[in-house]
Amino acid sequence: xxxxxSFRADTRAWLEANCPQEMRTPMRxxxxxxxxxxxxxxxxxxQRQWLEVMAARGWTVPDWPKDYGGGGLSADETRVLKExxxxxxxxxxxxxxxxxxLGPALLKFGTEEQKKHYLTQIARGExxxxxxxxxxxxxxxxxxxxxxxxxxxxHWLVNGQKVWTSYxxxxxxxxxxxxxxxxxKQGGISFLxxxxxxxxxxxxxxxxxxxxxPFCETFFDDxxxxxxxxxxxxxxxxxxxxxxxxxxxxxxxxxxxxxxxSLGAATRPADPMLRAEIAAFDVDALAFQAMSERxxxxxxxxxxxxxxxxxxxxxxxxxxxxxxxxxxxxxxxDALEWDSERSKTGKAPRDWLRSKGNSIEGGTSEIQLNIVAxxxxxxxxx
Amino acid sequence: MTLLTDDQKMLQETAASLLAxxxxxxxxxxxxxxxxxxxxxxxxxxxxxxxxxxxxxxxAESHGGLGLGATEAALVLEEIGRNLTPSPFLTTAVxxxxxxxxxxxxxxxxxxxxxxxxxxxxxxxxxxxxAPERTALEAKRQGNGFVLNGHKQFAxxxxxxxxIVTAARxxxxxxxxxxxxxxxxxxxxxxxxxxxxADSSRAARLAFDNVALDADAVIGAIDGGWxxxxxxxxxxxxxxxxxxxxxxxxxxxxxxxxLRTRQQFGKLIGEFQALQxxxxxLYGEIEIAxxxxxxxxxxxxxGDERAELWVSxxxxxxxxxxxxxxxxxxxxxxxxGMTDEHDIGLYMKREAVLxxxxxxxxxxxxxxxxxxxx
Numbered sequence: 169x170x171x172x173x174s175f176r177a178d179t180r181a182w183l184e185a186n187c188p189q190e191m192r193t194p195m196r197x198x199x200x201x202x203x204x205x206x207x208x209x210x211x212x213x214x215q216r217q218w219l220e221v222m223a224a225r226g227w228t229v230p231d232w233p234k235d236y237g238g239g240g241l242s243a244d245e246t247r248v249l250k251e252x253x254x255x256x257x258x259x260x261x262x263x264x265x266x267x268x269x270l271g272p273a274l275l276k277f278g279t280e281e282q283k284k285h286y287l288t289q290i291a292r293g294e295x296x297x298x299x300x301x302x303x304x305x306x307x308x309x310x311x312x313x314x315x316x317x318x319x320x321x322x323h324w325l326v327n328g329q330k331v332w333t334s335y336x337x338x339x340x341x342x343x344x345x346x347x348x349x350x351x352x353k354q355g356g357i358s359f360l361x362x363x364x365x366x367x368x369x370x371x372x373x374x375x376x377x378x379x380x381x382p383f384c385e386t387f388f389d390d391x392x393x394x395x396x397x398x399x400x401x402x403x404x405x406x407x408x409x410x411x412x413x414x415x416x417x418x419x420x421x422x423x424x425x426x427x428x429x430s431l432g433a434a435t436r437p438a439d440p441m442l443r444a445e446i447a448a449f450d451v452d453a454l455a456f457q458a459m460s461e462r463x464x465x466x467x468x469x470x471x472x473x474x475x476x477x478x479x480x481x482x483x484x485x486x487x488x489x490x491x492x493x494x495x496x497x498x499x500x501x502d503a504l505e506w507d508s509e510r511s512k513t514g515k516a517p518r519d520w521l522r523s524k525g526n527s528i529e530g531g532t533s534e535i536q537l538n539i540v541a542x543x544x545x546x547x548x549x550x
Numbered sequence: 551m552t553l554l555t556d557d558q559k560m561l562q563e564t565a566a567s568l569l570a571x572x573x574x575x576x577x578x579x580x581x582x583x584x585x586x587x588x589x590x591x592x593x594x595x596x597x598x599x600x601x602x603x604x605x606x607x608x609x610a611e612s613h614g615g616l617g618l619g620a621t622e623a624a625l626v627l628e629e630i631g632r633n634l635t636p637s638p639f640l641t642t643a644v645x646x647x648x649x650x651x652x653x654x655x656x657x658x659x660x661x662x663x664x665x666x667x668x669x670x671x672x673x674x675x676x677x678x679x680x681a682p683e684r685t686a687l688e689a690k691r692q693g694n695g696f697v698l699n700g701h702k703q704f705a706x707x708x709x710x711x712x713x714i715v716t717a718a719r720x721x722x723x724x725x726x727x728x729x730x731x732x733x734x735x736x737x738x739x740x741x742x743x744x745x746x747x748a749d750s751s752r753a754a755r756l757a758f759d760n761v762a763l764d765a766d767a768v769i770g771a772i773d774g775g776w777x778x779x780x781x782x783x784x785x786x787x788x789x790x791x792x793x794x795x796x797x798x799x800x801x802x803x804x805x806x807x808x809l810r811t812r813q814q815f816g817k818l819i820g821e822f823q824a825l826q827x828x829x830x831x832l833y834g835e836i837e838i839a840x841x842x843x844x845x846x847x848x849x850x851x852x853g854d855e856r857a858e859l860w861v862s863x864x865x866x867x868x869x870x871x872x873x874x875x876x877x878x879x880x881x882x883x884x885x886x887g888m889t890d891e892h893d894i895g896l897y898m899k900r901e902a903v904l905x906x907x908x909x910x911x912x913x914x915x916x917x918x919x920x921x922x923x924x
């Protein structure tokens with residue numbers, strides 16, 4: 169405990185000295201996040217400086233091993249660091265799919281060489297990753313994917329199409345599920361990594377109902393991928409994919425909270441019928457907040473059911489959709505304005521429409537319920 | 551949030567095995583219901599609670615109790631809920647014991663409670679809906695004491711109680727928190743109607759017709775009863791929330807088993823996705839309700855300034871989820887779920903009573919709104 173106390177004191181002093189004032193203000197929009205990558209243009213010197221000092225200390229990924237660019241912190245130390253950052257309102261120096269999704273999968277399935285190479289780049293924010301999972305014919309039935317990777321001796325030849333690739337137009341590299349054997353559905357998938365600048369890769373943004381385009385279609389036309397850029401064994405990519413999806417669900421399940429707090433306190437509903445509905449929502453939202461805390465503690469202690477992220481993802485995303493419905497109801501016709509400055513370019517309706525995807529992406533609510541029914545409740549034939 | 555300590559896990563295991571063995575539906579609920587006994591619960595089991603120290607769960611160690619908190623009480627109550635065990639544990643050991651803590655009444659009653667020989671109750675509601683600040687039962691000074699006029703209802707197990715902690719008004723008007731005083735009303739002082747509720751539990755209606763009490767019947771400060779009353783009620787609400795989680799868990803376990811064994815159309819009905827999704831949804835809701843109940847108990851134990859908010863969140867959430875669990879339970883059991891012979895209907899009745907006790911979900915949603923400033 170004494171060690172942890174002195175770690176806290178050191179961390180506090182270091183953050184005070186090194187976190188630029190500008191990086192201690194709340195993020196106002198998506199643009200305030202630092203995603204890093206080859207083509208990243210920093211929003212400000214402060215944003216660059218903050219990333220550099222944190223990366224030098226390994227604190228963009230505090231709980232990863234030092235050998236791979238991490239901070240080598242224990243779970244308790246990581247918690248203390250988060251608390252101390254929250255105390256001064258410090259922004260995350262870097263967010264990326266490399267940190268939240270690919271990293272954990274590489275830590276578990278990567279070779280020593282792969283970990284040293286890729287994880288270090290992720291930790292420094294040098295390479296921005298995207299995820300090539302869904303295909304036009306493989307959504308909920310993800311293992312039915314058809315993007316082919318042919319074994320050409322020293323390389324794989326990749327042909328096919330991905331869809332719903334988040335930020336594919338901005339990413340440097342992709343982690344991509346490909347079919348390397350047609351003999352078995354789940355047992356014929358391999359997990360490839362490759363550069364988005366490889367000849368034959370192209371992307372096209374998808375315009376969503378929210379008017380934004382966070383996703384792309386991604387096309388592969390005779391893309392040559394070096395032989396060693398496969399994670400895990402050939403034809404065993406489904407294990408890596410499932411593990412990574414667990415992390416994605418964990419991440420998405422937290423979104424139901426969105427730091428939103430009490431919706432009633434934020435909207436002050438005058439109409440008694442709406443107030444009652446919002447109070448009912450607040451009960452569910454606060455109860456879910458308690459669940460998130462408990463889930464995190466159980467997960468860290470290894471006491472959570474391995475399929476429980478599915479329960480969290482389902483509950484969290486459904487809750488977030490409900491929150492947005494109520495924000496729209498509370499806002500009335502103000503909440504219908506699409507591009508006025510007054511409405512912050514239609515924040516309410518765009519968030520509301522975007523939230524509908526929460527229970528689709530990363531496995532639909534229906535798929536999560538299937539998983540809970542099968543793996544937790546052990547219902548027959550599920 | 552911190553997870554359970556080893557001691558808490560041990561207590562949970564003790565309570566789970568005791569209640570599964572001795573507190574089962576066949577041995578307790580059905581037995582006492584079908585023998586139409588006065589109390590509606592078994593004194594032998596209460597005595598056994600005493601031997602294990604559970605009756606003193608909230609009583610300070612200096613008084614011979616275990617000196618434990620709301621979290622430990624919640625662990626026991628979840629098991630009571632799971633087995634639908636009729637027991638004076640909540641009213642006596644959790645609520646009333648807390649209301650008289652630090653007063654002379656504690657010294658008077660704790661030894662009997664610790665031995666599992668004494669039953670205590672709380673009388674607060676005066677109408678069909680919980681509204682403690684609307685206390686109207688009049689307590690007028692007379693000579694050296696007080697004389698009480700008015701009525702109470704839904705006083706759980708009060709007809710079996712040796713003493714009833716009673717909220718009365720010594721000043722101010724109904725609706726005001728100031729002016730409420732708690733009294734230790736001895737057995738037989740008020741006229742008691744022992745009412746049988748839908749779940750075969752007992753909750754008295756009490757009529758006070760010029761009931762004279764000595765000044766030393768007062769618990770705590772005159773006109774200052776709101777604080778200890780709230781403390782006792784919040785302990786009770788957090789406890790009922792945990793018991794409701796147990797009711798939900800017990801009903802859903804029975805239902806999920808049924809889905810795994812009942813056949814129709816040549817299939818196990820649990821193979822039907824229409825039922826799988828409802829079952830999976832229910833599972834998640836129960837997990838969330840349990841997290842809320844533990845959060846509320848933990849907040850009470852740590853003196854969190856938002857404890858009252860968490861208590862209302864827990865009570866409202868647990869009531870809503872337990873209601874879902876018993877409705878889905880009866881529906882998924884089909885015709886057999888409508889029979890008295892099957893236990894699933896007993897869960898539905900218990901949920902209705904616990905859902906109402908110390909404020910229903912509408913009351914607590916309202917509290918969440920007020921405490922959040924809207």
